[in-house]
Amino acid sequence: xxxxxxxxxxxxxxxxxxxxxxxxxxxxxxxxxxxxxxxxxxxxxxxxxxxxxxxxxxxxxxxxxxxxxxxxxxxxxxxxxxxxxxxxxxxxxxxxxxxxxxxxxxxxxxxxxxxxxxxxxxxxxxxxxxxxxxxxxxxxxxxxxxxxxxxxxxxxxxxxxxxxxxxxxxxxxxxxxxxxxxxxxxxxxxxxxxxxxxxxxxxxxxxxxxxxxxxxxxxxxxxxxxxxxxxxxxxxxxxxxxxxxxxxxxxxxxxxxxxxxxxxxxxxxxxxxxxxxxxxxxxxxxxxxxxxxxxxxxxxxxxxxxxxxxxxxxxxxxxxxxxxx
Amino acid sequence: xxxxxxxxxxxxxxxxxxxxxxxxxxxxxxxxxxxxxxxxxxxxxxxxxxxxxxxxxxxxxxxxxxxxxxxxxxxxxxxxxxxxxxxxxxxxxxxxxxxxxxxxxxxxxxxxxxxxxxxxxxxxxxxxxxxxxxxxxxxxxxxxxxxxxxxxxxxxxxxxxxxxxxxxxxxxxxxxxxxxxxxxxxxxxxxxxxxxxxxxxxxxxxxxxxxxxxxxxxxxxxxxxxxxxxxxxxxxxxxxxxxxxxxxxxxxxxxxxxxxxxxxxxxxxxxxxxxxxxxxxxxxxxxxxxxxx
Numbered sequence: 088x089x090x091x092x093x094x095x096x097x098x099x100x101x102x103x104x105x106x107x108x109x110x111x112x113x114x115x116x117x118x119x120x121x122x123x124x125x126x127x128x129x130x131x132x133x134x135x136x137x138x139x140x141x142x143x144x145x146x147x148x149x150x151x152x153x154x155x156x157x158x159x160x161x162x163x164x165x166x167x168x169x170x171x172x173x174x175x176x177x178x179x180x181x182x183x184x185x186x187x188x189x190x191x192x193x194x195x196x197x198x199x200x201x202x203x204x205x206x207x208x209x210x211x212x213x214x215x216x217x218x219x220x221x222x223x224x225x226x227x228x229x230x231x232x233x234x235x236x237x238x239x240x241x242x243x244x245x246x247x248x249x250x251x252x253x254x255x256x257x258x259x260x261x262x263x264x265x266x267x268x269x270x271x272x273x274x275x276x277x278x279x280x281x282x283x284x285x286x287x288x289x290x291x292x293x294x295x296x297x298x299x300x301x302x303x304x305x306x307x308x309x310x311x312x313x314x315x316x317x318x319x320x321x322x323x324x325x326x327x328x329x330x331x332x333x334x335x336x337x338x339x340x341x342x343x344x345x346x347x348x349x350x351x352x353x354x355x356x357x358x359x360x361x362x363x364x365x366x367x368x369x370x371x372x373x374x375x376x377x378x379x380x381x382x383x384x385x386x387x388x389x390x391x392x393x394x395x396x397x398x399x400x401x402x403x404x405x406x407x408x409x410x411x412x
Numbered sequence: 413x414x415x416x417x418x419x420x421x422x423x424x425x426x427x428x429x430x431x432x433x434x435x436x437x438x439x440x441x442x443x444x445x446x447x448x449x450x451x452x453x454x455x456x457x458x459x460x461x462x463x464x465x466x467x468x469x470x471x472x473x474x475x476x477x478x479x480x481x482x483x484x485x486x487x488x489x490x491x492x493x494x495x496x497x498x499x500x501x502x503x504x505x506x507x508x509x510x511x512x513x514x515x516x517x518x519x520x521x522x523x524x525x526x527x528x529x530x531x532x533x534x535x536x537x538x539x540x541x542x543x544x545x546x547x548x549x550x551x552x553x554x555x556x557x558x559x560x561x562x563x564x565x566x567x568x569x570x571x572x573x574x575x576x577x578x579x580x581x582x583x584x585x586x587x588x589x590x591x592x593x594x595x596x597x598x599x600x601x602x603x604x605x606x607x608x609x610x611x612x613x614x615x616x617x618x619x620x621x622x623x624x625x626x627x628x629x630x631x632x633x634x635x636x637x638x639x640x641x642x643x644x645x646x647x648x649x650x651x652x653x654x655x656x657x658x659x660x661x662x663x664x665x666x667x668x669x670x671x672x673x674x675x676x677x678x679x680x681x682x683x684x685x686x687x688x689x690x691x692x693x694x695x696x697x698x699x700x701x702x703x704x705x
């Protein structure tokens with residue numbers, strides 16, 4: 088009988104029990120919303136704290152030097168003033184170019200492999216794909232990136248050393264690109280496979296019915312239809328490769344030198360640096376060199392901007408595909 | 413179909429299959445090789461009890477193993493409530509307003525943010541701005557920043573995948589939304605949420621760059637303690653593998669290479685355990701849902 092009296096009606100005032108529930112309803116809603124807003128607050132804090140700590144770089148180094156010079160020598164170890172004081176340089180073009188080269192090479196490896204895996208999962212061998220390939224790829228994603236870097240260092244680098252010029256250890260852009268490529272394959276493979284599987288089967292059947300081979304169907308119908316998902320996978324893979332730090336730090340050699348693209352493919356076996364490995368180097372002397380630290384925070388800001396760009400690209404690509412279909 | 417198209421078809425799919433199979437075999441070989449290399453360390457008792465050493469033989473990863481799980485548990489405790497609540501908001505309440513859109517975008521950004529940036533941010537906020545030193549708490553907070561967007565997405569997906577009838581019948585019976593969420597939806601989604609927590613743990617325990625900046629001061633041997641205080645520094649297995657390999661010259665310690673192999677093998681085996689556990693929980697989830705509905 089009591090249950091009936093808890094139902095509010097326009098005639099009788101709401102029972103206290105019911106009012107309590109309504110208040111709980113409001114409070115819980117606010118609580119859930121506040122938790123959701125936490126992400127926004129954290130992103131705001133990231134922007135704020137990176138900017139505050141990078142501020143000395145804006146003031147004392149200057150953006151024209153930071154983005155205009157290719158000399159990265161934060162301790163002034165190799166450059167001196169006229170009276171032999173160390174003269175530091177904070178040219179970020181070297182780490183930025185290093186990141187760009189390493190990431191592009193990694194994608195050159197990862198895109199064909201990732202697409203091949205996606206096609207096997209989604210099209211040619213669905214049963215094996217779902218039972219073996221997907222679980223295997225999930226396992227590869229879970230393996231800590233530092234393990235890939237370590238394996239690259241102990242297995243891959245000694246192999247590369249045999250081809251390297253005398254005095255080079257085999258560390259360099261080639262090793263970094265291979266390690267990053269292997270790490271990025273699962274991202275591209277899973278997102279592309281999802282996109283291929285989401286293509287309506289009427290498209291597939293229509294193409295086959297018109298006499299196209301499975302390969303023609305894939306190339307002319309399915310891949311264009313799944314374009315948004317495939318591009319998203321590639322962009323997120325790019326972001327992952329760009330942001331990986333320690334695995335790259337182990338295999339790239341950590342030398343402040345531009346990738347020597349003019350000298351043919353030999354740059355693959357020469358050491359270099361990326362934005363993330365440059366930031367990582369700072370761990371050994373935090374607090375000792377304020378200008379260098381500020382420059383590293385500025386590099387982190389650059390990485391944040393690239394992350395924004397990647398997330399926005401994925402959004403735009405997916406919204407466009409929604410409009411079309 | 414003409415002959416050329418048929419040949420192209422066979423060639424293309426042959427190539428696709430070859431690329432995929434070579435890649436899979438290569439990665440599986442590399443992972444197996446690493447486990448085999450590290451096996452002798454994994455079967456040595458002292459590996460699990462003694463601390464790492466940079467000047468004499470007999471290194472172990474005892475403190476690192478302890479600390480890895482310490483960070484893992486603290487991170488899960490910090491991540492689950494906020495991630496769950498935010499995921500509930502997105503699945504059950506959120507509209508399509510501008511603010512909601514901005515929050516979604518922020519969550520995506522966090523999920524894509526490089527962990528080294530999170531590490532530097534964590535150092536600036538949790539270590540420097542609070543005037544303290546690197547600690548397990550700071551490391552766990554940084555790991556929470558990394559894990560939070562995954563927790564949000566997993567919760568949202570889990571709730572969205574529930575049949576709408578479940579939600580509607582609960583509301584039709586006069587339950588409030590709060591009651592519907594806590595007594596109907598969350599219990600139904602529990603197995604998927606457990607799977608999600610396991611997968612997030614798998615991510616968090618291998619994350620090294622963020623912990624390097626917030627939990628340690630960059631030397632491989634400084635943290636030989638098993639105390640439970642969250643205010644002490646401590647490095648994880650993944651961080652130790654990096655710091656040890658990048659600081660200890662090969663050959664200076666007789667068993668340095670073997671030790672690092674052991675840590676790498678242990679990390680791979682732990683990933684395997686996490687994945688199998690998550691699969692088991694997921695399968696359990698399917699069975700339970702089919703039984704219940």
